[in-house]
Amino acid sequence: MSFSNAVRQGYRSEIEGIKAAGLFKEERYIHSPQSAEIEVEFPVGSTIRKCINICSNNYLGLSSHPEVIAAAHAGLEGRGYGMSSVRFICGTQDIHRELETRLSDFLGTEDTLLFPSCMDANAGFFEACLNEQDVMIADRLVHASIVDGMRLCKAMQDSFKHSDMGHLEEKLQEHHDKRFRMVLTDGVFSMDGDTAKLAEIVALAEKYNAMVFVDDSHATGFIGKTGRGTHEHCGVFGKIDVITTTLGKALGGASGGCVSGRRELVEMCRQRARPYLFSNAVAPVIVAGALKVLDLISKTAERRDKLESNARYWRGLLKNAGFDLKEGDTPIVPVMLYDAKLAQDFARDLFNEGVYAVGFFFPVVPKGQARIRTQLSAAHEKRHLDFAIEAFRKVGQKQGVLGLGKKELLARCAA
Amino acid sequence: MDEITKVVRDYIIREYVQEGDEQEITETTPLISGGVVDSFSMVSLLRFLEKKFAIHIPDSAATPEAFDSVERIVALVRRFQKAEVGSV
Numbered sequence: 001m002s003f004s005n006a007v008r009q010g011y012r013s014e015i016e017g018i019k020a021a022g023l024f025k026e027e028r029y030i031h032s033p034q035s036a037e038i039e040v041e042f043p044v045g046s047t048i049r050k051c052i053n054i055c056s057n058n059y060l061g062l063s064s065h066p067e068v069i070a071a072a073h074a075g076l077e078g079r080g081y082g083m084s085s086v087r088f089i090c091g092t093q094d095i096h097r098e099l100e101t102r103l104s105d106f107l108g109t110e111d112t113l114l115f116p117s118c119m120d121a122n123a124g125f126f127e128a129c130l131n132e133q134d135v136m137i138a139d140r141l142v143h144a145s146i147v148d149g150m151r152l153c154k155a156m157q158d159s160f161k162h163s164d165m166g167h168l169e170e171k172l173q174e175h176h177d178k179r180f181r182m183v184l185t186d187g188v189f190s191m192d193g194d195t196a197k198l199a200e201i202v203a204l205a206e207k208y209n210a211m212v213f214v215d216d217s218h219a220t221g222f223i224g225k226t227g228r229g230t231h232e233h234c235g236v237f238g239k240i241d242v243i244t245t246t247l248g249k250a251l252g253g254a255s256g257g258c259v260s261g262r263r264e265l266v267e268m269c270r271q272r273a274r275p276y277l278f279s280n281a282v283a284p285v286i287v288a289g290a291l292k293v294l295d296l297i298s299k300t301a302e303r304r305d306k307l308e309s310n311a312r313y314w315r316g317l318l319k320n321a322g323f324d325l326k327e328g329d330t331p332i333v334p335v336m337l338y339d340a341k342l343a344q345d346f347a348r349d350l351f352n353e354g355v356y357a358v359g360f361f362f363p364v365v366p367k368g369q370a371r372i373r374t375q376l377s378a379a380h381e382k383r384h385l386d387f388a389i390e391a392f393r394k395v396g397q398k399q400g401v402l403g404l405g406k407k408e409l410l411a412r413c414a415a
Numbered sequence: 416m417d418e419i420t421k422v423v424r425d426y427i428i429r430e431y432v433q434e435g436d437e438q439e440i441t442e443t444t445p446l447i448s449g450g451v452v453d454s455f456s457m458v459s460l461l462r463f464l465e466k467k468f469a470i471h472i473p474d475s476a477a478t479p480e481a482f483d484s485v486e487r488i489v490a491l492v493r494r495f496q497k498a499e500v501g502s503v
Contacts, residue, residue: 140453150455157455161433174459366450 022340022361033064034253036379040356051356052384052391054374057249059222059331060293060303061379067296068252068289075288083281087114088270091281099287102294103260107220107228107245108238111266114287116279118217118246118257119145124273125213125244126153126182129265133179137171139163139196141189143215150184162189165200172208181210182241187230188218191365191373193332195223198234211241217257218332221250221297222304222378241265247286252293256282303378307331310385311376317389318374322402324409331376334360335392336369337401339413343370346395353391368410416442419468419492424485426463430456442486447479457482464488470495 018024028042038053062068075095085091100112115121122145126136134155138146141162150157158175160168168183175181183205185196198214205212216229220243224232227250231240242261247254259269269276297303311331318325318335326334337343343359350357350372361370396402401409416424420442428440431452438444438451446452452460461477464470472495481491 138455140456147455156458158458159453159456161431164434171459174462362450 022344023363028356034058035064036061036377036381036384038356040351042351049354051351051354052380052388053356054376054380054388055357056253056375056377057218058253058377058379059250059307059375060297061307061377062250062293062296062303063253065252065293065296068292071292072285072289076285079284079288081285082283085281086277086279087281088277093281093284093287095284095287095291096281099291099294100258102291103258106294106298107216107243107260108231109240109243109260110263112258112260113266113269113273113276114282115257115259115273115276116282117248117255118215118244119148120275120279121244121257121259121269121273122146122149122215123152124149124275125242125259125265125269126150126155127274128272129242129268130155130180130182132156134182135175135178135180136182136184137168137175137210138184139186139189141192142184142186143190143217146184146186146215155180155182163194163197165197165204168201169204169208172204172210176208181205181208182213183210184213185215186218187214187216187220187243188223188330188332190218190332191334191360191371192326193218193328193330193334193373194326195219195230195233195328195330198230198236198240202234202236202239212239213242213244214240215244217244217246217249218330220245221293222307223330226301227297227304247282247290247293251297252286252289254286254289256286256290307376307378310378310380313382314374314376314380314385314389317385318392321389321393321396322404323392323396324401324405326371333374333376335372335374336406336409337372338368338370338406338409340370342399342401342413343372346372346399346401349395349398350391353394355388355391420485420489422467423464423488423492426460426467427452427485430459430463440485442489443484445483446485447483452482454479460488464492468492468496470498 028040030038030040031048032039039048040051041048079093083091103112126149130153132154136150136155136157138159140159158171160171188195219229221227223230231237242265244259247256315333324336340361343361347357347359357372360373481487
C-alpha cells in the first residue's frame with residue numbers, strides 16, 4: 001500500500017496546521033432549494049433550522065424560479081441528462097450553440113464559447129490566446145481563477161495597484177515593446193463589491209494599443225441599466241475584447257461559464273483552451289435552464305431593479321446601525337471587522353440569530369481586512385432584510401463594534 | 416539606512432502600497448509571504464533592480480524567498496553587484 005501511515009500522518013498534520021491557523025473551512029448542509037430563506041443543518045447532526053440567507057450569489061433570485069425549473073425539466077426530457085463527450089467529439093447539441101448565440105447578443109460581443117465553469121474559462125483563456133511575446137497586466141485584486149489562468153500562460157505577468165489608473169498607465173508604457181498587451185480586471189470585485197473603472201481602462205487600452213479582459217461574473221444579469229454587465233454600467237458596451245462570465249451566479253446559479261468577445265479570440269479558445277477541449281459539454285438541463293433565464297431577464301429589468309433597491313435599502317440599514325462598510329453601489333456589501341477571529345465569531349453569532357452569512361479573512365482577502373461579506377438577492381423581501389438587520393445589530397452590540405470606524409476597530413483588534 | 420536599502424524600500428512603497436493604506440514597510444516586513452508583493456509583480460521588481468543597479472539577476476536566484484523582505488532584496492543586489500565586478 002502506497003498510502004502508508006507516514007503519508008497519512010503527513011497529510012493529517014497539514015490539515016491540523018490549517019485548523020490551527022483558523023483557516024479550516026466547513027460545509028453546512030442545506031436541506032432546501034437555494035433561496036432567501038433556507039433550511040440549514042449545522043453543525044452536522046444538529047436540528048435543521050430556518051435562516052435568512054444573505055451570502056449567496058443568487059443575485060436575481062432565479063436559482064429556484066419555477067419557469068427556470070420547468071425549462072430545465074423540458075431540457076432533460078428533450079435532450080437527455082448528459083452528453084458523455086467533450087464538445088468537439090460528439091458533445092455539441094443545437095441548444096449549446098443557441099445559448100452561445102444568445103449570450104453574445106446579451107453581452108454585445110461577436111462570439112461566445114461555453115465552458116464547464118467560469119473558473120475553467122479563466123484557467124484556459126490566457127494560455128490559448130497569449131504567448132511569451134505578450135504581457136498580461138492584472139489588477140491586483142482579480143479573482144483567483146484569473147491568477148491561476150495567468151500561471152498557466154507563458155506570457156509575461158505583471159500587475160497594477162487596485163483600480164489605480166496612473167499605475168496601469170505606467171505599466172502599459174513599460175511594456176510597449178511586447179507583441180500584445182492585455183489588461184485584466186474583474187468587472188465587479190467579488191470581495192470589495194466595487195466596480196472597475198472600465199471607461200478609463202478602455203481609454204488607456206486604446207491609447208496604448210492593448211486588449212481588455214473583464215471577468216464579469218459578479219455583474220452579468222444585474223449591473224447596468226438592463227443588466228448586461230459592468231461594460232453597460234460604464235458606457236463601454238461593445239468595447240471590451242474579452243468578457244468571461246458565469247451561469248453559476250445570477251443566471252440561474254447552476255454551473256457553466258463562458259468566454260465571450262472578439263471572434264478570433266473565441267476561436268483560439270475553441271481550438272486550444274484545455275478546459276474546453278478536455279472536459280464534458282455543459283449538461284443539456286443546465287443549457288435549457290440558462291436559455292430560459294435569458295428569456296426572463298431580456299424581457300424585463302424588474303429583477304435587477306428590485307436587487308438594486310434591496311442593496312440600497314440594506315446598505316442604509318447597516319450604516320444606520322453603525323457598521324463600517326466598504327463603499328460601493330453593488331449588491332455585494334462587505335461589513336468590515338478587520339480581525340479574522342472576530343469575523344468568524346460574528347458569523348457564528350449571526351447564525352445563532354437565524355442569519356446565514358460567512359466571515360472572510362486571509363488568504364481570501366488581504367491580512368487585516370477580515371469581513372462579513374453580505375450579498376443581496378432579488379429574492380429578498382423587505383421583511384427578510386428587516387429581520388437580518390436586527391440580528392446584525394444584536395451581534396454588533398454583543399461584539400462591541402457598532403459605531404466604530406476602521407481605526408477604532410483595528411485598535412480594538414490589537415488590544 | 417544606506418543608499419541601496421533606501422532605493423529598494425522607496426520602490427516597494429511606491430509600487431505596492433495602496434494609497435490610503437497605513438501599512439508600514441520596514442527592512443524586515445515580509446513582502447511576498449505577508450501579501451504586500453504579489454508574485455506577478457516580482458517581474459517588475461526584478462527589472463527595476465537590474466536597471467537601477469546595472470546588474471543581472473538570473474531566474475534561478477529570483478525566488479520568492481529572495482524577494483521576501485527589503486533586507487533580503489538588498490542582500491541579493493549586493494551579491495550580484497559583486498558578481499558583476501568579479502566578471503569584469
